[in-house]
Amino acid sequence: MTVSTCVKCGGHSFEVALFTPLGRSYKLSMVQCSSCGVPVGVLDPSVQARLEALKTQIAAIDERMTRIARALAG
Template identity: 65%
Template sequence: MAVSTCIKCSSHSFELALLRPIGESRKLTLVQCSQYGTPVGVLDPATGPHIEALKNQVAAIDERLNRIAKALQG
């Protein structure tokens, strides 16, 4: 598996920081090098709850499929 590396200092440590872009009312989460603050990505905090909801739905579907598979085997 590849290891993420800062392009400025070759560090492998990253942190999240809140950022309000100029002219925007909401904040974004910036992924940055923990040593130099070099940005490597931006996350929209509003997507977090949506991703969690999707993960829960997938887990529920998986559980139902497992029950169906067991019923068909028995």
């Protein structure tokens, strides 16, 4: 694996920092250079929770489809 390099200072270490976007009430996680603070990416911490909710919905749909299939077969 190649080592990520900061475009500004050439540093190789990065950290995750929480920040609140201007005018918003939620926080986002930002990956930044630990030497100079240049942001290299943003992570949305709510993605995991939303994925879990989607999984639950898909399971419920799957269960209903199984019931419909059984009703049609019977």
